[in-house]
Amino acid sequence: MSITSVLAKRFSNYDNQQSVGSKLRTKRIAPLLEMIDDVFNKHGKVSVIDIGGSEQYWGIVPLQYLTERHVKITVVNLPGSRLPPDHGPFRFVESDGCDLARFGDKSFHIAHSNSVLEHVGDWQRKVQFVKELERVSQAYFVQTPNFWFPIEPHFMTPFFHWLPAPARIWLVRHFKLGHFEIAESVGDAVMLVEHAGLVTNDMFRYLFKDARILTERFFGLPKSFIAVKK
Known part of the structure; x- marks a missing residue:
């Protein structure tokens, strides 16, 4: 975890x-x-x-x-x-x-x-x-x-929401962050980032x-x- x-x-x-x-x-x-x-x-x-x-x-x-x-x-x-x-x-x-x-x-x-x-x-x-x-x-x-x-309250990651969207998408595709599992696809990652x-x-x-x-x-x-x- x-x-x-x-x-x-x-x-x-x-x-x-x-x-x-x-x-x-x-x-x-x-x-x-x-x-x-x-x-x-x-x-x-x-x-x-x-x-x-x-x-x-x-x-x-x-x-x-x-x-x-x-x-x-x-x-x-x-x-x-x-x-x-x-x-x-x-x-x-x-x-x-x-x-x-x-x-x-x-x-x-x-x-x-x-x-x-x-x-x-x-x-x-x-x-x-x-x-x-x-x-x-x-x-x-x-x-x-x-x-x-x-600290972004959903991903519980310092400065996460201040990063460019591509960087946030990469992070949620490679790591479990906050309330979320690792995104299975780019599409899922974008939806999480735009959550x-x-x-x-x-x-x-x-x-x-x-x-x-x-x-x-x-x-x-x-x-x-x-x-x-x-």
């Missing part, structure tokens, strides 16, 4: 509430929990759309907390995703985050998205993703990794002009950005 694979497991093992990733997420979502409390106090219930999310992610929030506040979470993932049956506070729906036409305007109290913006595609799709997220929600909480943080398009602070602020932007830091370095609109 490669060093980057070990790091990926230690940082991204969200089944373990003591892992670095879980601890960071628990601290990160404090503003989200404040939003949920505010909505519950006003409406007596809370509807959340989690775009590109998972039930596993919400394991950092006690089920009792969600139940007491009558939180209903609609988890949206791409068509073809293996979605579990609806249960508890969770409803699972297939849809493209850049085209949420099945949902009406302002039909959710809160839109939530964690480490998804970088995966939706090129800049045009990022803009469309944000437009749809803002359209279907009254408030939102959106997080994405920082391009200028030195995530990280954004800078300026890009993020442009996308979320009406939001308060928070910066999550790791050892003093800006690791990711969070857009919060209440």
Whole structure:
């Protein structure tokens, strides 16, 4: 097992509430929990759309907390995703985050998205993703990794995302990096390299002009950005 694979497991093992990733997420979502409390106090219930999310992610929030506040979470993932049956506070729906036409305007109290913006595609799709997220929600909480943080969070390799595309393609064809096995072909390698398009602070602020932007830091370095609109 490669060093980057070990790091990926230690940082991204969200089944373990003591892992670095879980601890960071628990601290990160404090503003989200404040939003949920505010909505519950006003409406007596809370509807959340989690775009590109998972039930596993919400394991950092006690089920009792969600139940007491009558939180209903609609988890949206791409068509073809293996979605579990609806249960508890969770409803699972297939849809493209850049085209949420099945949902009406302002039909959710809160839109939530964690480490998804970088995966939706090129800049045009990022803009469309944000437009749809803002359209279907009254408030939102959106997080994405920082391009200028030195460790790429998916490949868990220092400076990987700063290298030219041909160099990244060569690396994923020859090494296990982070969450990924060695690519079997050039085509697979290109798809992996294009898997995530990280954004800078300026890009993020442009996308979320009406939001308060928070910066999550790791050892003093800006690791990711969070857009919060209440």
